[in-house]
Amino acid sequence: MPKTKKYACVCKECGKEFQHEQKGVDICFDCAIKEIMRLRKEDEEHERLEHEVEEYLDKGR
Numbered sequence: 001m002p003k004t005k006k007y008a009c010v011c012k013e014c015g016k017e018f019q020h021e022q023k024g025v026d027i028c029f030d031c032a033i034k035e036i037m038r039l040r041k042e043d044e045e046h047e048r049l050e051h052e053v054e055e056y057l058d059k060g061r
Contacts, residue, residue, distance in 0.1 A: 006019040011028035013035075018028045027035070 004021050006021055007023045007025075008017065009020050009025045009028075010017050011031050012026045013031035014028065016028050016030075
């Protein structure tokens with residue numbers, strides 16, 4: 001099985017150098033996981049607020 005070529009990349013978030021099979025990747029695995037967790041938390045907060053607004057509007061009817 002032929003070796004997959006890896007490209008040298010630099011993370012735009014932390015500056016760490018890493019290798020990836022695709023050219024032009026600009027975020028390392030660790031920073032990508034942190035970003036996913038941040039977005040998930042943000043989404044959960046949005047859903048909670050949306051639910052609170054719906055409850056508030058239902059009480060007003």
